[in-house]
Amino acid sequence: MNNSTKGLALCALLSVTGAAQALTVGFSQVGSESGWRTTFSESVKAEAERRGIDLKFSDAQQKQENQIKAIRSFIAQGVDAIVVAPVVETGWKPVFMEAKRARIPIVIVDRNVDLKNDSLYVTRIAPDFTEEGKKAANWLMNATAGKCNIVELQGTVGSSAAIGRMEGFNSVIANYPEAKIVRSQTAEFTRAKGKEVMESILKAEGGGESICALWSHNDEMALGAIQAIKEAGLKPGKDIHVVSVDAVDDIFKALAAGEVSATVEMSPHMGGPAFDVIEEYLKTKKKFDKWIVMDGKVFTTENYQQEYKARFVNQ
Incomplete structure (x- = not known):
């Protein structure tokens, strides 16, 4: 050769x-x-x-x-x-x-x-979806001194994200007698459904003036609900606290506008x-732990600026 x-x-x-x-x-x-x-x-x-x-x-x-x-x-x-x-x-x-x-x-x-x-x-x-729910609830209870009428937008029924976030949130507010969820309904993790469901909740609650906070299982539903809140003549983030999970780009824009109170990061x-x-x-053929946990921060109107700059200003 x-x-x-x-x-x-x-x-x-x-x-x-x-x-x-x-x-x-x-x-x-x-x-x-x-x-x-x-x-x-x-x-x-x-x-x-x-x-x-x-x-x-x-x-x-x-x-x-x-x-x-x-x-x-x-x-x-x-x-x-x-x-x-x-x-x-x-x-x-x-x-x-x-x-x-x-x-x-x-x-x-x-x-x-x-x-x-x-x-x-x-x-x-x-x-840890349960931990995400706990983080959201802890922030809200601190912000409202544990006195709050809450409406909840649930994620897809039967999904572990919806189950865990609900359980975590409820486990925290159970320690606050003056905090309660007055309405809870699935909006299937989508923005359009979030707006639709929030509109019906606001009507059922007499316009929404008695609502202290919206707790949404993800940002997309929260963003849809924000539109419904504004169309009802209320100011999201002020008249109604908005707390959700994911920390997507659009939620940071809402944080900058003061329309969202807090979001729990999910990478x-x-x-x-x-x-x-x-x-x-x-x-x-290594054996791994059956759960590798990814952690996330809580971003609020007080600490979102650095992350906002990294996502939008430096690009």
Whole structure:
């Protein structure tokens, strides 16, 4: 074999080796119901591209049946790993068992699943939703001296984010006899539904003058509710405190305008940690803690300025 032939053979070998090392990962996303969710999806895609990962992306449009179909499709394609941001907690055991039988590891991100057998997934990377609810409630109780009539916009019924945030918030206000939730209704984590539901709540509450605060399970619903509050002739952030979760860009604009009182940060950048776990697991079969917790700050009208500058002024 001459030098030229050897060089071609080596290039072919390197090409095959490189192709073998490139990972293919299936990602089943809840949907695109919010700005936060869109940022989350784009962050995962960008991180996959940076690492040279072939990402198979599926938008479930907030339907679990679409996610189950997507996971089965990923299994049929023989992906190296699957990342799932589940719509709801229950109903995952059969399809997760199918992935395990195919020896395809699953990493859960964001919302949780209700599985007695935690060997069906590697780990979950997510914030503590209960803690987010507690942070929101603690801020509100401090701001109102524990005296407040609260209306609540819930997220998707059955989702771990809605369940955890509700439980955390309620556990705090239970210690304040003069604080109570007077109205609570789902707005499905969307801005349009947040506006619609808040309009009906304001009418039911005689225009809203007796409402001290709006507690929203995410920023998108809060932003919709803010429009309803303004259209009702009230000043959000002043007449009615607005407290929510996510810390998306638009909520910082509302903080700067004084229309939001506080938001609890939930980082959308979970792709990096998820891919770190997948790469390590595929190499070593390392056992990870079943929950890798991502923490977040509480931003208010008093401390939002530095983050606002980093997001908007320095770009």
